[in-house]
Amino acid sequence: MNKLEIHFLGGSGTVTGSKFYLHTEEIKILVDCGLFQGIKALREKNWERLPIDVSQIDYVLLTHGHLDHCGYLPLLVKQGFRGKILGTGPSLDIARIILEDSAKIQEEEAERANKEAYSKHHPALPLYTAEDVAFALRFFEQVDEGGQVSLSEHCDARFLYNGHIIGSTYIEIDLFGKRLVFSGDVGRQQDELLDPPKQPEWADYLLVESTYGDRLHPIEDVGQKLVELVNDTLYKKGTLIIPSFAVERLQSLMYQLWKLYKKNKIPNIPIFVDSPMGNNVLQVFEHYPDWHKLTPVEYRNMCNHINIVSSYAETWETIDDPRAKIVIAGSGMVTGGRVLTYIKQLGDMISTSILLVGYQAEETRGRKLLEGATELKIYGKTIPINAQVHHLESLSAHADQGELVNWMGSIKNVPEKVFLVHGEKSAMEVYKDKIRENFGWDCHIPNIHEVVEIIL
Template sequence: MKKLLIYFLGASETVTGSKFYLHSEEIKILVDCGLFQGVKELRKQNWESLPVDASQMDYVLLTHGHLDHCGYLPLLVRQGFRGKILGTAPTLEIARIILEDSAKIQEEEAERANKEKYSKHDPALPLYTKQDVAFTLKFFEQVEEGEEISLSDHCSVTFLYNGHIIGSTYLDMDLYGKRFVFSGDVGRQNDELLNPPKQPEWADYLFVESTYGDRDHPEENVGQILMELVKETLHKKGILIIPSFAVERLQSLMYQLWKLYKKNKIPNIPIFVDSPMGNNVLEVFKAFPSWHKLTPEEYRNMYNHINIVSSYAETWETIDDPRSKIVIAGSGMVTGGRVLTYIKQLADLDSTSILLVGFQAEETRGRKLLEGATELKIYGKYVPIKAKVHHLESLSAHADQSELLRWMGSIKNVPEKVFLVHGEKSAMEAYKEKIQQKLGWHCHIPKMHEVVEVIL
């Protein structure tokens, strides 16, 4: 008999900060290593060391490259981690881009806070630096999708395609003859850019995301909604600001708008993409064509249709440009990035529209806009919001309740334990009931820092 301890160090009764630590005598594995976003009490945990010894860990396994799944890696390395960080080639490339961008933003915001004296901390410091990221990248090691990898005598893992974003996978791990399945973030069945997720066939211990565990995405005609917003923007001689995640969502929006233009559904309104990270991710799509549906020709035509903003000086030129236009800028939950400059300068105008796309975590600026906020705090000052706010949920990169149930439905056995993670508590509770009703499986919702003992 072997004892395994499972530590839930993030994405427990909340959506962000994914970290699941498996501790056995033979091997010690961290599945994902994400930053907390949104709620201040959670964000404060980003500054704290983990309650486990990072120097003991043999591996970090990355399901995909989003910040809430990889953004804590430089801090883990700072705490003594010297093992291997495994992920698919596109995941490691996305993680590199996101970590470098995250460090750059943190350094810039610390510098701005010190200059304008709006931080409580003196001096304000970045969470980590570009130098920290450069050192972290030395531990990256690429794996092939679908190939079983031996991690120790009694442990192997396979990374399997699950949509969501380019490079994204779920993990199928064999540990002492038991099957541990970590869903990561499950993608959509009918995604414009990505193929449907592969599905697990067996799971003794299942860790499944529940971001949209309480609901299905609405049946929205995305093209029609975008057409109407473009028409309204032109009529008001204004600007349509679309805060967007740099990975997959931004490319999906570009594709949707290019497709509408190609079919003469919208006029040739200038479209600006202002996301250095998003621009880099476009190169990942170009480099890994087998991971998405776009042909090289479609990619090239779409890219040529968009105005790429490459410098902060060009951000201001775009703001000062008097033409009606669409600006897609990071970040998707309005937590940082170039979109803050556009909102700070233009959201107090009636002619401005803001389109939120996908999930907005608790206490993010995106969620506040969604809930009707009339002002937002940006760089220490309150900005009035007169812009009309719209929301498109069906462009989410996360599977909804029905799609999650379908993904799990291929499992042939009854798992010994099902852990619901990566969701707000209300979504998890609703999903727990649905799983019990549909599959007859009992689920557990772990609390933050809960430790579960498993005898193998």
């Protein structure tokens, strides 16, 4: 008789901070190792040590490289982890870019907070440094998509394409004859840049994301919406600011705008991409052509059409540029990055428009804008917001309820238990009912730090 404990250390009752710890006598595995984002009570958890013996973990398996799935890795290593961190080639490259950017932002914000004395902490410290990231990267080890990886005598894993971002996968773990499936973040059935997700055929235990478990994405004409926003920006001689996730959404927006220009749907309005991380991600697309739909020629033409902002000095030049323009800048939930500078300087102007794309977590600046905020706190100062705020939910990289149900629909057996993770509680409750209605499966919504024991 073999006993498995599943520790829900993050991504439980909330969207961010995904961490799922599998503990057996033979092997200890952490699936994803993300940072919490959003409300202060969650962000503060990033400063807490994990309630497990980190030094015992043999492997970390990464579904993909987003911050809420990999951003805690430097802290895990600081707490004593010395195992292997496994992921696909693009996922590890994305994780490296995101971790290095995260450390840089944290160091810069701590320095600014100390200089301007707006932090309650004296001195303000970064969560981790670039040096911490460099050390964590030493434990990265690439795996092939679809191949079987032997982790111990009675444990194998497979990383299978799931179309959320470049390199992203769901993970199947065969442990003592039982199969656990971790969905990661499931992508869309139809995506401009990525293929549809592969689907699991067997799951004794299923941990499935439920970010949009309570809704369907609206049927929107994304191209027409962008055309209208561009024309409005030209008419007002203003700036269209698009806060964007550096991975996938930024590249997708570039592709959409380039296609509209190529089809003469929009004029040759200057487009600036101001995201050092996003620029690095473009190189990942170039290095892994088999992971996306863009041909090398399309990729080059698209990049040549866009103005890449490479320095902070160029950020200010872009802000001062009097022409009507489009600025795509990180971060997607307006939690940090260069977009804060643009909104701080231009957000009070009625000639400015802000287009939000993708999911906006609770209490992020993006969610506040979505809910009609007339001011934002940026770098310790309150900034009035007179810009028009728009939202394109259909550009989300997450599957909606229907796509999630479809993704699960290929499972041939009846899982012994389905755990709903990576969602707000209201969304998970709705999705739980939907799964019961469609499949009759036994679902559970775990709380953070809950431990479930399973006899294998």
